[in-house]
Amino acid sequence: MSVILSVQNVRKTYDGGFEALKGASLDIQEGEIIALLGPNGAGKTTLISTICGISSLTSGAITVAGMDIARDYRKVRAMIGLVPQEIALEPFETVINSVRFSRGLFGKAKNEAYLDEILKTLSLFDKKDSKVMALSGGMKRRVLIAKALAHEPKVLFLDEPTAGVDVELRKDMWNTVAKLKGQGVTIILTTHYIEEAEAIADRIAVINGGEILLVEDKAALMARMGKKQIRIELLEPVQEIPTKLAPYGLELAPDGGGLTYTYDVNAERTGITGLLNDLQAAGLQMRDVQTQQSSLEDIFVDLVQEDGA
Amino acid sequence: MNFQAIAAIYTFEMARFFRTLKQSFISPVLSTSLYFVVFGTAIGSRMEAVDGVDYGAFIVPGLIMLSVMTQSISNASFGIYFPKFIGTIYELLSAPVNFLEIVIGYVGAAATKSLFIGLVILGTAYLFVDLDIQHPIAMMSFLLLTCLSFSLLGFIIGIWAGNFEQLNLVPMLVVTPLVFLGGSFYAISMLPEFWQTVTLFNPVVYLISGFRWAFFGTADVAIGISLGAIGLFTLACMGFIWWIFKTGWRIRS
Numbered sequence: 001m002s003v004i005l006s007v008q009n010v011r012k013t014y015d016g017g018f019e020a021l022k023g024a025s026l027d028i029q030e031g032e033i034i035a036l037l038g039p040n041g042a043g044k045t046t047l048i049s050t051i052c053g054i055s056s057l058t059s060g061a062i063t064v065a066g067m068d069i070a071r072d073y074r075k076v077r078a079m080i081g082l083v084p085q086e087i088a089l090e091p092f093e094t095v096i097n098s099v100r101f102s103r104g105l106f107g108k109a110k111n112e113a114y115l116d117e118i119l120k121t122l123s124l125f126d127k128k129d130s131k132v133m134a135l136s137g138g139m140k141r142r143v144l145i146a147k148a149l150a151h152e153p154k155v156l157f158l159d160e161p162t163a164g165v166d167v168e169l170r171k172d173m174w175n176t177v178a179k180l181k182g183q184g185v186t187i188i189l190t191t192h193y194i195e196e197a198e199a200i201a202d203r204i205a206v207i208n209g210g211e212i213l214l215v216e217d218k219a220a221l222m223a224r225m226g227k228k229q230i231r232i233e234l235l236e237p238v239q240e241i242p243t244k245l246a247p248y249g250l251e252l253a254p255d256g257g258g259l260t261y262t263y264d265v266n267a268e269r270t271g272i273t274g275l276l277n278d279l280q281a282a283g284l285q286m287r288d289v290q291t292q293q294s295s296l297e298d299i300f301v302d303l304v305q306e307d308g309a
Numbered sequence: 310m311n312f313q314a315i316a317a318i319y320t321f322e323m324a325r326f327f328r329t330l331k332q333s334f335i336s337p338v339l340s341t342s343l344y345f346v347v348f349g350t351a352i353g354s355r356m357e358a359v360d361g362v363d364y365g366a367f368i369v370p371g372l373i374m375l376s377v378m379t380q381s382i383s384n385a386s387f388g389i390y391f392p393k394f395i396g397t398i399y400e401l402l403s404a405p406v407n408f409l410e411i412v413i414g415y416v417g418a419a420a421t422k423s424l425f426i427g428l429v430i431l432g433t434a435y436l437f438v439d440l441d442i443q444h445p446i447a448m449m450s451f452l453l454l455t456c457l458s459f460s461l462l463g464f465i466i467g468i469w470a471g472n473f474e475q476l477n478l479v480p481m482l483v484v485t486p487l488v489f490l491g492g493s494f495y496a497i498s499m500l501p502e503f504w505q506t507v508t509l510f511n512p513v514v515y516l517i518s519g520f521r522w523a524f525f526g527t528a529d530v531a532i533g534i535s536l537g538a539i540g541l542f543t544l545a546c547m548g549f550i551w552w553i554f555k556t557g558w559r560i561r562s
């Protein structure tokens with residue numbers, strides 16, 4: 001795999017003096033789906049805007065397929081499709097004309113068959129001749145995606161594509177993304193829905209306060225950062241944790257009926273066997289035992305909190 | 310050159326025009342007809358001929374200019390302000406287009422619209438007065454240049470404007486007075502001497518004078534000067550727009 005998009009030390013200071021990107025660096029591999037995960041105001045949209053030419057960058061370098069985004073703007077921009085965070089569409093125009101406009105604007109010759117296919121994939125075909133203003137919010141978002149795909153981009157940016165859309169559209173969107181990936185399109189998606197990143201991304205970049213905190217393979221990230229917990233339900237509640245069990249750092253449920261043990265999956269010894277033995281030795285009887293793995297969400301919250309601290 | 314992009318912008322903008330075709334024509338045709346009725350027929354019948362031209366006919370070039378200038382400005386300024394206002398400008402900014410292509414697309418469409426309207430007014434004028442255009446080619450050239458240069462000006466206003474009030478401010482406060490005082494309804498020589506001098510600082514005077522020369526062969530200022538003035542004005546607008554795109558003034562954060 002080769003690097004299709006390279007962001008090196010990018011800083012962006014807005015006119016008011018606010019620094020929204022503080023030296024962000026990121027390499028994106030051709031054909032991957034990368035999720036840019038970060039809380040509101042982290043700088044996700046700003047990063048995308050500077051890559052796409054909507055905002056100017058203050059310093060740093062961005063290349064797409066080895067070409068500088070400013071010097072080779074024509075070639076670079078022809079490769080990129082952008083679905084913006086905010087819905088922005090010409091209200092009085094029809095769906096198909098809006099999509100045709102996008103294709104032409106990006107320098108591609110007419111291809112009605114291709115546009116029809118996009119509209120069908122996005123379940124927009126029967127709305128082809130409707131005016132944009134007559135569509136629901138979810139439908140408008142589909143039109144935005146259709147516009148972004150109209151010129152057959154190699155790299156697609158989706159800026160919070162599923163914020164505030166219904167479940168059906170979210171599933172449709174994920175299917176579309178999977179299909180595009182199958183065609184070799186590189187997809188950069190920003191979201192603050194962890195489940196979204198977890199469901200469709202190959203890699204995850206966490207951004208906060210204008211800095212990229214980490215970029216990692218999704219599975220590796222979860223394995224590395226993953227903590228597992230065992231929850232033990234007791235047959236009879238206890239008042240306090242027996243001193244014998246103190247080394248395990250257990251947590252007692254408020255009603256005294258359960259204990260939670262947290263351990264690191266990657267540690268050499270998890271301490272599970274010892275715990276179970278010691279529980280018995282302390283005379284506690286177990287009703288049930290459950291394990292649970294921390295989700296990406298926990299990892300993310302941990303990271304952002306550490307960053308803020 | 311991204312010709313596809315120019316065509317896309319032009320078609321998209323013209324579609325806006327055709328969607329509102331009736332409104333686009335009715336209002337200028339109606340207001341011009343009123344001018345003819347009031348100034349041409351009612352008042353004009355009591356006026357003596359100006360430079361040997363019947364007053365009703367004399368005001369035709371000025372009326373056409375008045376409409377063409379205001380229409381060019383409002384069409385072009387709205388054309389580029391609207392994408393800024395509704396946010397669709399993101400697509401222009403992220404597209405593989407340069408400033409020239411954007412300008413040709415938007416300004417071309419705005420100029421086409423006002424050219425149509427100018428010709429419709431000319432047609433309307435034939436219903437009211439006898440016209441015999443002496444220099445048709447010069448007439449069309451002046452008309453075209455005016456559509457173009459005022460559409461460029463409108464484009465600048467549209468980029469500059471931060472809200473709808475500002476969008477209407479310049480046409481109202483600057484352009485309408487300049488056009489009215491530019492000799493639409495009188496020959497400059499009819500003014501007191503002092504005001505004749507002041508008037509020479511009004512760029513619109515040169516346009517109307519040149520345009521009227523193309524109709525009747527009489528002018529307030531030499532035709533060469535008229536052409537030079539409008540050429541200069543067009544270049545100045547182009548230069549300013551080039552600077553806007555180079556710096557991203559008011560469009561790129």
Ligand SMILES: Nc1ncnc2c1ncn2[C@@H]1O[C@H](COP(=O)(O)OP(=O)(O)O)[C@@H](O)[C@H]1O
Nearest residue numbers: 014018020039040041042043044045046047562
């Ligand atoms: N045009 C702008 N001018 C000034 N500050 C801005 C502008 N756009 C965004 N910001 C600020 O930059 C920061 C990052 O914003 P943004 O990139 O939109 O974050 P995200 O997309 O991650 O929610 C925020 O603090 C926001 O207020």
Ligand SMILES: [Mg+2]
Nearest residue numbers: 044045046085
């Ligand atoms: Mg955002």
